Amino acid sequence: MTKTLQTSAIESVQLSIQSIIGVVKNLSEKEIRWNPSAEEWSIMQIITHVAEAIPYWVREIQQIKEHPEKAWGRGLTDETRLKTVSVENVNSLQISDVLDQLASIPVYVEETLRAVSSKDLEIIAPSRNPRFDGKSVEFIVNHLIVEHVEKHEHQIQRNLSKYSQE
Template structure:
């Protein structure tokens, strides 16, 4: 990953987090906590997930860099991931607190990505998730951080579209 690509990844995360925060700040608590269906997350669940997941993947990158022989990652059934978006957890959280957590993500991502060399991005460590086994650190940056935040921003947009059709 060239410096330009690192800068692009950092900028993308900053942009997506900024967009998420701007949208959420303009919504009512009812809109934020509304769940489109039992299979879909509320906006509150989405932002709570992003606030937990992106720092998780940043820490995983740091761990891989320090210990490339150790297993990294998690699956969709990871206990921490599921607890984070659980109704019990989400209802106990204040929106402002989650927005504060989101606000700290761009700097955390920037610090970690700027510290990566092109060699670091090529490190392939064993993954707990068979779908990700054999993937380099660059995959984590592109898919589990940059695209992850973008996808959840679009998910928020879909929720709002559905809410407005109610």
């Protein structure tokens, strides 16, 4: 039996989120809130971003299924995205609350992806982001959910490596 794209995506998100939570819950608050540089995010900013972004992309998949004629997506300068990772927002959050949000993501992803058919994966809706115009729901699953979480999991490891060199 071969794994479906949905099953692989669900498993990948579950493993990545579990890994992120496993690492972060054992760190000090100083390590979590430390910024490697002015251009790089702290681990707190990373996990806050993941906790906002993945549910956002899951909702976009749901919206595309219901209204494939409507534009989906956002760019790097999206106001909600930027506010989520702002120092003011991140400093107002409790680490435990963000970890709880992260812990709920795999179930949300699974519920949505289990309801996505192979035909749904082929839907191409217009995108608000020109880079993503002409991309299918499958692209959202692979790149904006699965690879997105994996990328930030690796970013946390890079931050820890840099922190240990401090």
